[in-house]
Amino acid sequence: MVPWADHAIWWHVYPLGFVGAEPAALPTGFRTARLGRLENWLDYVIELGCSGLLLGPVFESETHGYDTIDHFRIDPRLGDYDDFDSLVAAAKQRGLRILLDGVFNHVARSFVAPPEWFRQLPDGSIANFEGHQHLLVLNHEEPAVREHVIEVMCHWLERGIDGWRLDAAYAVPAEFWRAVLSEVRERFPEAWFVGELIHGDYAGYAATSTLDSITQYELWKAIWSSLNDRNFFELAYALERHQQLVDPLVPQTFVGNHDVTRIASKLDDPRHLGHALAVLFSVAGIPSIYAGDEQAMQGIKEDRVGGDDAVRPEFPDKPSELANPHWETYRLHQRLIGVRRRNAWLTRSRTKVAHLTNQALALRSGDARGQLLLLLNVGDEAYRFPVEVAGLVIAAQSDPGHLPEDPLLVPAHGWLVLATG
Known part of the structure; x- marks a missing residue:
């Protein structure tokens, strides 16, 4: 494990949407410098309590960023090398780490490469990614593809980034990542790598691939689903499975990202947003906040062309220009992130269920x-928890303006965090 990653709390941004980029590539020769808009938000990120930027695709692509044309070129809709270098420098000046989104399973049809770079089907056609005709799957058995990915990773690590999120890692043979990462780590031993896994044997894949972390979708689902169903048995079961992952690796945890309905829209009862966040910041993992969730932004993902648009909106130039700011939710994030940062050991902590009913849970x-x-x-x-609290003091609660006489008596639809002083 890379030591600095144990203290990472990511602010996850989808850049093309954030800066209001055009939906498709610009004509040849055109460029719009927009990455600088992100610099205006860096102090906001620091004040929130985050320590890094997890950036979605920034490379030249045909449309949404996951259809890469050139891994070595910043998308002209965002800017160029100078704009990127300026953002990295501004982030580093504030102590923020940078993670880039590496789409190395598939590329755009306009990606220029020899035929052997692509996975061939028995009928001689090129395989596409999960039915998307415009996404061509790379042949990960081809040595030249492996060398290309190594070169891309090292190129951007040399420009100052700290690691990679590996998109659709689950679709790539784990042995491919093992071979790639062993070479990249020789040059950049402090780099951190998280793979997108949606289902399957998380621990087994991570062990074979040597990834530092994986996306914890099982816990994400259990958090909102258990709150909506008022069934904490589901969350307790998911946390038991989550705990089994923490020994070999530390999962990347979240309640929202660029691919799912926003948590404020996913929860049936808005009073339970704090519960979801309290779980995220109280259990093991490397947490991320999807940009806008800290403002209780709404957005529903739909299974259609353009179905991600609602969860990938444009942001204003500056935080002060937010149209409908929800600073109460921002401050809620600050309080819980503060608890997390004061108790950094939580990244690798062991969590046990101390009390469990359908509608009440003590962790x-x-x-x-x-x-x-x-x-x-x-x-x-209101529910009184039959648990021991000796030596613990209130660290955060659903009603910050009220100090309860009995911390074990939690009000209806409430939550409470107690920690050693």
């Missing part, structure tokens, strides 16, 4: 470095 995390107790109540009545 106890900790080791010799500290202890944390999370109490969640989604019932319509």
